[in-house]
Amino acid sequence: MSANETHYCSCLTFEDLDPAVQKVLNSQVRGVLLKSAKWPERSVIRIRFLEGDPALQQRVRKAANEWDKLVNLTFSFDQRKPSDVRIAFQQGKGSWSYLGTMCRNIPDPQPTMNFGWLTNESSDEEVRSVVLHEFGHLLGLTHEHFNVKGGGIEWNRDAVIRDLSGPPNNWDSATIEHNMFQKFRDTDIYSTVMDRESIMMYPIPAAWTLNGMSIGFNSVLSEQDKKFVQTMYHN
DSSP: OOTTTOOOOEEEOGGGSOHHHHHHHHHHHTTOOHHHHOOOTTOEEEEEESSOOHHHHHHHHHHHHHHHTTSSOEEEEOSSSOOSEEEEOOTTSOEEEEOGGGGGGSOTTSOSEEETTOOTTSOHHHHHHHHHHHHHHHTTOOOGGGOOTTSOOOBOHHHHHHHHHSTTTOOOHHHHIIIIIOOOOGGGOOOOSOOTTOTTOOOBOGGGBTTOOOBOOOOSOOHHHHHHHHHHHTO
16 A cells, blocks of 8 residues: 555645634634534534535435434535535545534635545445545544554654655645644644544555554544544534
């Protein structure tokens, strides 16, 4: 497995908002990430598709509901306006989602989540993996490799930067830094010991670490994913 074979998603936070929106929100959310992105209990999250084949939309809904049944939130897929979450299938623009309630700050009709490599031909495993990962971001979960509890990952930074700079990801240095190496303060996040099997964990080839550690492709919710999100949202 290498980055030349694997797509990696972007998780969008405060710094990715339009500067005008940042200015308005600065006093409320600056420096607070996961905790500020957490949905109020019993929220009904209104979700609208901006495009996409109906059959693919149905596959997305089916996968997303694996999260929905674990939490005291409701995913309401409804094509009427207004909506909290707007899903696009813009090819070539990656798969990504804003973290948690941050989507409410994005003006309609801009997308708040994108599935840039899902098509009708995508396998069920790929659809499930990508959708569960992005809807994990919607719940406020960030990438598991940011978690330093339990020791963290000893990155070979040069190798990571070299691979992610090329296809299929073609990330610039700022995107790599933001999605691979950023640090969160303990006071800003809820976390447990790093879970290698988490749906929020990137595939990590051994060449990306200094000690030969590697992590495979996760396509289902781990037991810790389930327990953690139930703790966050008290189902």
